Structure formats: C-alpha cells, structure tokens
Amino acid sequence: xxxxxxxxxxxxxxxxxxxxxxxxxxxxxxxxxxxxxxxxxxxxxxxxxxxxxxxxxxxxxxxxxxxxxxxxxxxxxxxxxxxxxxxxxxxxxxxxxxxxxxxxxxxxxxxxxxxxxxxxxxxxxxxxxxxxxxxxxxxxxxxxxxxxxxxxxxxxxxxxxxxxxxxxxxxxxxxxxxxxxxxxxxxxxxxxxxxxxxxxxxxxxxxxxxxxxxxxxxxxxxxxxxxxxxxxxxxxxxxxxxxxxxxxxxxxxxxxxxxxxxxxxxxxxxxxxxxxxxxxxxxxxxxxxxxxxxxxxxxxxxxxxxxxxxxxxxxxxxxxxxxxxxxxxxxxxxxxxxxxxxxxxxxxxxxxxxxxxxxxxxxxxxxxxxxxxxxxxxxxxxxxxxxxxxxxxxxxxxxxxxxxxxxxxxxxxxxxxxxxxxxxxxxxxxxxxxxxxxxxxxxxxxxxxxxxxxxxxxxxxxxxxxxxxxxxxxxxxxxxxxxxxxxxxxxxxxxxxxxxxxxxxxxxxxxxxxxxxxxxxxxxxxxxxxxxxxxxxxxxxxxxxxxxxxxxxxxxx
Amino acid sequence: xxxxxxxxxxxxxxxxxxxxxxxxxxxxxxxxxxxxxxxxxxxxxxxxxxxxxxxxxxxxxxxxxxxxxxxxxxxxxxxxxxxxxxxxxxxxxxxxxxxxxxxxxxxxxxxxxxxxxxxxxxxxxxxxxxxxxxxxxxxxxxxxxxxxxxxxxxxxxxxxxxxxxxxxxxxxxxxxxxxxxxxxxxxxxxxxxxxxxxxxxxxxxxxxxxxxxxxxxxxxxxxxxxxxxxxxxxxxxxxxxxxxxxxxxxxxxxxxxxxxxxxxxxxxxxxxxxxxxxxxxxxxxxxxxxxxx
Numbered sequence: 001x002x003x004x005x006x007x008x009x010x011x012x013x014x015x016x017x018x019x020x021x022x023x024x025x026x027x028x029x030x031x032x033x034x035x036x037x038x039x040x041x042x043x044x045x046x047x048x049x050x051x052x053x054x055x056x057x058x059x060x061x062x063x064x065x066x067x068x069x070x071x072x073x074x075x076x077x078x079x080x081x082x083x084x085x086x087x088x089x090x091x092x093x094x095x096x097x098x099x100x101x102x103x104x105x106x107x108x109x110x111x112x113x114x115x116x117x118x119x120x121x122x123x124x125x126x127x128x129x130x131x132x133x134x135x136x137x138x139x140x141x142x143x144x145x146x147x148x149x150x151x152x153x154x155x156x157x158x159x160x161x162x163x164x165x166x167x168x169x170x171x172x173x174x175x176x177x178x179x180x181x182x183x184x185x186x187x188x189x190x191x192x193x194x195x196x197x198x199x200x201x202x203x204x205x206x207x208x209x210x211x212x213x214x215x216x217x218x219x220x221x222x223x224x225x226x227x228x229x230x231x232x233x234x235x236x237x238x239x240x241x242x243x244x245x246x247x248x249x250x251x252x253x254x255x256x257x258x259x260x261x262x263x264x265x266x267x268x269x270x271x272x273x274x275x276x277x278x279x280x281x282x283x284x285x286x287x288x289x290x291x292x293x294x295x296x297x298x299x300x301x302x303x304x305x306x307x308x309x310x311x312x313x314x315x316x317x318x319x320x321x322x323x324x325x326x327x328x329x330x331x332x333x334x335x336x337x338x339x340x341x342x343x344x345x346x347x348x349x350x351x352x353x354x355x356x357x358x359x360x361x362x363x364x365x366x367x368x369x370x371x372x373x374x375x376x377x378x379x380x381x382x383x384x385x386x387x388x389x390x391x392x393x394x395x396x397x398x399x400x401x402x403x404x405x406x407x408x409x410x411x412x413x414x415x416x417x418x419x420x421x422x423x424x425x426x427x428x429x430x431x432x433x434x435x436x437x438x439x440x441x442x443x444x445x446x447x448x449x450x451x452x453x454x455x456x457x458x459x460x461x462x463x464x465x466x467x468x469x470x471x472x473x474x475x476x477x478x479x480x481x482x483x484x485x486x487x488x489x490x491x492x493x494x495x496x497x498x499x500x501x502x503x504x505x506x507x508x509x510x511x512x513x514x515x516x517x518x519x520x521x522x523x524x525x526x527x528x529x530x531x532x533x534x535x536x537x538x539x540x541x542x543x544x545x546x547x548x549x550x551x552x553x554x555x556x557x
Numbered sequence: 558x559x560x561x562x563x564x565x566x567x568x569x570x571x572x573x574x575x576x577x578x579x580x581x582x583x584x585x586x587x588x589x590x591x592x593x594x595x596x597x598x599x600x601x602x603x604x605x606x607x608x609x610x611x612x613x614x615x616x617x618x619x620x621x622x623x624x625x626x627x628x629x630x631x632x633x634x635x636x637x638x639x640x641x642x643x644x645x646x647x648x649x650x651x652x653x654x655x656x657x658x659x660x661x662x663x664x665x666x667x668x669x670x671x672x673x674x675x676x677x678x679x680x681x682x683x684x685x686x687x688x689x690x691x692x693x694x695x696x697x698x699x700x701x702x703x704x705x706x707x708x709x710x711x712x713x714x715x716x717x718x719x720x721x722x723x724x725x726x727x728x729x730x731x732x733x734x735x736x737x738x739x740x741x742x743x744x745x746x747x748x749x750x751x752x753x754x755x756x757x758x759x760x761x762x763x764x765x766x767x768x769x770x771x772x773x774x775x776x777x778x779x780x781x782x783x784x785x786x787x788x789x790x791x792x793x794x795x796x797x798x799x800x801x802x803x804x805x806x807x808x809x810x811x812x813x814x815x816x817x818x819x820x821x822x823x824x825x826x827x828x829x830x831x832x833x834x835x836x837x838x839x840x841x842x843x844x845x846x847x848x849x850x
Binding site for chain 1: 579779
C-alpha cells in the first residue's frame, strides 16, 4: 500500500483537455454526443426530479402526522401521492443509475470510445426531458389522482385528473428508457476492448446488460397499454372498462407485465454498483463471479413471469395465484445468491470504511429486510391480509430507497472523482451515509408495524391509536431529508473547492481507473488491451509497479 | 520515414465510419444488433395488442366472427399480396446495394414505395367504407346522417351481411351501428354459446342486440388499433424509403457501405410480417361460422 501515493503522483501527466473543459458553451452541452456529458445532463435532471419527488413525499408524511385529514383534504392527498409515485418511478428510479452511472461508466469499463449510438443516447435524454415536461404540464394543470398505477376503469372513466397528459409523459419517458437499454446491449456486444472477454466484464456491466434486456422487452408493453388507456379515455370506448364489455383485469396484467420487471430495472443496476463497491473496498476478487453475473440474467428472465403476485386480490384465478406465488419464491433465489456472495466477499477481505462502502453495507442490511418482506407478500395467503396496507409501502421502499437510492448515492460517491476530477469531504460523506441509514429505518420500519396492524395505504386519515408510529415515521422522513440534502452541498462544494483527485485514488484494477480523472473525450489515449481478470488485485493486475502500469497504458497501435 | 509515420497515424478512414468505431465491421455489427433489438422492442409493443385480441377473441368468439365477417376479404387479400411483393422489391434493393448497382437500387426503392403507398391507399378505402357504414367504434367518427335524410348504406364488394341493409341508415350522432345479432342467435340455437359469452350478450336472460353490439364494437376497436398502428409503421417506413431513395440516388451505398439499406430493409420486412399475422387473425379466422361462404 505504501506506493499508492507514489504511483498516483507519478502516473501519466494529466492531459490538459478533458471531457469537461473542452467546451463551455451551452451548445457544447446540449448537442454533445459524448456519453460522459450526457451522463452529467442526466445526473442533474434525475437528481432534480428526485428532490421534487421528495418534496411530495414530505407533504405525504406531514399530512400523516395527525390522524385527521387536515393539511391536505382527500382529493389533494390523492394527487400528492400520485405525483410522488409518478415522479419517483418514471423520472427518478428507472433512469437513475443506468442513465447516469451506466452511461458514464460502461464505455470506460469496457475500454470503448463511446456507446455504440451516441446520437441515440442524446435523443434518449431529450425524450426524457420532453416526457418530463408533459408530465409537469399535467401536474401544473391540476395533477392526477389515480395513483401511479392508473388502474382502469377509474382512470379511463371516472377520474377528473389529467390522466391522458400524464400517460403521454410516461409513454415518452418509456422510449427514452428503451433507447438507453438498446444502446447498452449493442455496446456490450460490439464495443469491448481487445482482451475484455465477457467473463472479464465488471459485474456492473453484467447488471446493466440484464437491466437493458428488461428495458427493451418490458417497456414497450406498458407503452402500448398506456396508449390504449389514453385512447379509451378520449374515445369513450375500449377494452378496459367493464361497463362497455372491457376487462379491467387485463389492464392490470398488461401493466404489471412491465411494472413488476421495472422493479428489477431499478434494483439490478444498484446491485451492479454494490458488486463493484464490495469487491473493490474488500480488495478481493468477488466470491463466485460467474454466479453473481448469471444471477443478474436469472433475475431479468424470471422477473418477467412473476407479475401476477400484484393481482392476488384482484380477481385473478386462484390457480394462477398459486403459480405466481411459487414463481415469486423462485425469483428470490438469484437475489439471495448475490447477497450471500457479497457477504462471502467481505470474509477475510481487507475492508476499508470509505463513504461508498458505508452506503454498500447499508444497502446489504436494507435490501435484506426489503427482500425478505417481499417473500411475506409473495405468499398468497399472507398477502390477503397485507395487501394494500402500509406493509407493502414499507416493503417496496426498503427495495426502492434502501436498494436503489443507496446504490445510486454509493455509486456517485465512488465515481465522483472520476466524473469530476475532484475529491469530496470524506467526513461529511460518512456523516451523510449514517444519517441516511438511520433516517431511512426510522421512516419506514414503523410502517411495517402499521401495515401489519391494518393501516391501509393511500388514505389521508387514520385511527388515532396509530398516531405514535406515524409520528416516528414522519420524524424519520425529516432525518432522511437532511441526509439526502447533505450530499448536494458537499458534492457541489467539491466541484469548486475540492482537492484535485488522483486518477486511481484507491489503486483499483478496473479500466475506468486506468485513465485520467476526469477522462478525456475519447476516454483513453489509445485502445487499451486487457490482460487481467475482473477484480484482480494480485500481480497480474499490473497495478503494483509503475513500470507495469505504463505498459498497460502504452499505445497499442 | 516521416511520411511513413504520418501515414500510419492517419490510417485509412472509410466514408461512413463513425468516430466511436474502430472499423466498418464493428459498425456494421452494431447497427445490425441494434436493429434487431429495436425490432424485439416492436414485437413486444404489438404484443400488448395481440394479447388483447387473444383475450377478447377467447371471451366473445361470436362477436369476433360477426365483426370479422364484415371485413372486406378481397381488399385484405389483395393488400397482403401487395405487401409481400414490396418485401421482395425491398430485398432486391438491399441486394443491388450490396452489388453497388445504383440505378437498380433506386428502381427497387421506388417500386417498394409505390407498393407501400398502394397498401395505405387500400387501407384508406377500407376505412372509408367503415366510416360510411357506421362501424367505426368511436362515436362521432362515423358519417352523420340527420333524421329525414336517410340513405342506403354503401355496399362493399359482396361482403355485406349485416341487417343494416334491412333498414334505412339513420345516424345523426355518428355512432357505432350494429343491429345484426343473427350470428349469436345461430350459435345460441346450436348450443355453442359459452357461459362467458352468455354473460356478455344476455340481458335479463335473453340475447340482447345492444349488448352483442358492444362486443362487436370491441372487435372493431381492436381492428382499428392494430391496423392503425400498423399503418403508422408503414408511414414511417415510407419516410425511411424517401430518405434512402435520396441517398441511393446520390450513390452513397456501395459494396463497402450499405448498412442503412439493409437496416431499413429489416424494418420493412418486420412491418410486412406484422401484417402477415394481422390478416388471418382479423380477416380469416372464424369466417366459416355463419359467414355464408
């Protein structure tokens, strides 16, 4: 370890021009085809919508501070939780990691100059922003009160909200997601550097490959469903409203055929980040690389055949319920494989407690709780008791916030120096990771109990005896809010006042660490040749002598 | 020596090679995988509609047979032939692009465009017939006939089997019109109606023409959604062809670089194949039951 600083201070003179300073005009950002700049555009927009969705979450928790419906009356409350859901799901959780970290890192990790289709990549950001604009229009006009699930026939016939505009927004954002997935799949197939075989790919790339499969095969189904829903609302005839012969259960089937796999779109990239963090901060090859890689694919495949567990109480046949219940247990296996392998990687690893690792360890605990309570809900019999209660709300927030957001924040901290070339304050980073972990548990753990006691979701009022737990929950929301706002300050601060970061501050073997921080527009001076396995910390990684380092980085011509 | 070095550094850069790729092979492979992924996405997009078709066909087979009987099988068959031939001319366009034959390419693309436009023209004729007959499922999108101005409905080539001929066409609000429940009656008499169908067609225990009409309307809703979405893809395809035509005319595509022609060809064949599924599902299946042929 003693030579890290020595190596970092000596390595290749940092290039004067990098992807950030090769143009300052607005046009150089808005018309860029550089995957790194597009990733930064996404980072800013996705984080903005995360904050907006968070404000709506705050309103929900404030309303639930008291048993009566006082801050918001029921109709407004419906619109607030719908806005929270729509913004968080479509504008934050789905694009969060793939479009920011995935976009930035996949070409770097596989040794490519860019994604296979840079213009399509830029188009996907514009689609995202257009969809967001349409959804924002709907919100400003008065919002929607259907919940983010748009269940028919309420959405087609009775709701007074702006269902069509919101649906159109989701439709457009869906295509941005499809294009991102398409780009990733092609890039991983054709753009890998010489020597970068499939089984030398970082697990982050495997996770994104699996995610992209779901994006391509799932998203179009919800797109056509939302289109049919909007047409039905406009034309007053269609296939979902039972009053005119339609089938509302068909809507639920089509909707969840995408929207359950969408959960894996949210969690798989985060699992990819966690694999990187655990292996790199244990300075050890990940335990069972192939199993972790294939478990991502298994989750993507099996994830497509479990959607019926959202319909246990909707009038789906009981036999279908049984099969879906069984399949739900099956999809838990690859997730468990990952969790066990991460834990086994920690064993006898040389663990360091940097901020990203704190987020990763937080993820392990929270995802464990979220995953196991998922099994409660996947059990058809128990689900009848817990369906539509706060138990569900707590469960999926443990996955979405405890899983995806922890991975998102952990990843941003881990690669911040690579993305910006600056170091953030490690002290404040650690404090924020702890505050997030504590605030999160205080916010959502009481909701398991509330749900088990029977408190239903999506109501603005509740019986007085449930107030104590709700106060805990709202208090937790405030703590979590503070935890989320802290990084905004110290990360932005680091952009201007942070210490210049080393190219490879932790001396890690990944390709992204073998180029400058921030990288040049072409990513590498010349196409790298990969001669080492993923997470190779031994002699073969060529990290330990400066000479070996230079050899790996030498032009290949 | 110096010239050698510079020749080495600025190695041959083929026209059409984008900056992110190392060579034409890599670019070609990326385009190909990308297009197939896009088509996979398209299959899932249409898949939602096919699922809806499947669900409602299984639920209300008689209503679907009644609706299907009223589609024009001659226009439908003719259009199928037109589209298959257009796939041939498209495949030839790719072939001539690979051989670098400019005028043959241009000719094949023009033929493909003519055939594609013919398909859309026929579709417009069929849609217009539905508009005139009052069987567009959306209220207000049918021909409006004020009271007292009743006219006989327009016959479509020998396929008119509804009871609409029996009374004057009177449709002031442009509503969906369907009075003929004879097929359901026939199935009822033969004991073919399933319990799901009875639940769908009966009111107060007897066959109800209005409830049957609502189910036929679902068939037409699905018909218009599927063929409409398909027609939209055809229009996008024609746009692609127009762009290709311009580039091919300029002589862009040669034996070394013909990827855009090949990719547009894949898209065109895909749209063709969707129709190959739509045609039997919408026009053919179930016709034999009470179809009179």
